[in-house]
Amino acid sequence: MVTITLQCPHCQSEKLVRNGRAPNGKQKYLCRSCQRQSREHPAPHAYSAERREEILRAYEERSSLRGLERTFGVSRQTVITWIKKGCHASGVG
Incomplete structure (x- = not known):
């Protein structure tokens, strides 16, 4: 039998326990x-840097958040988060 040791991506601890499944079917873990x-x-990242830049340029061209949601299939909340973080200004994901 092979034992695989998982580490927490946040604190690098090995004290992980299974904690249900994500909507996409992947196993979720909780760090103790x-x-x-x-x-x-x-x-x-769900969206590439190029795709984010394209969406944010459309927003800067006065497209509405709902229009971006319909056109690009991206959540309004995602675009709001990108705007607040300033991703479009720095060009970094």
Whole structure:
């Protein structure tokens, strides 16, 4: 039998316990040390930097948040978060 030891991506502790499943079917884990949740094999970013820049340029061209949601299929809350973080100004994801 092979034992795989998982580490918390936040605090690097090995005190992880299974904690249900994500909507996409991936296993979720809870860290007993820092009390934060994580998923197995998380995707680093849902949108590429180029895609984010394209959406934020459309927003700067006076497109509404609802219009961006319909056109690009991205959540309004996601765009709001990008605007608040200033991702479009620095060009960094």
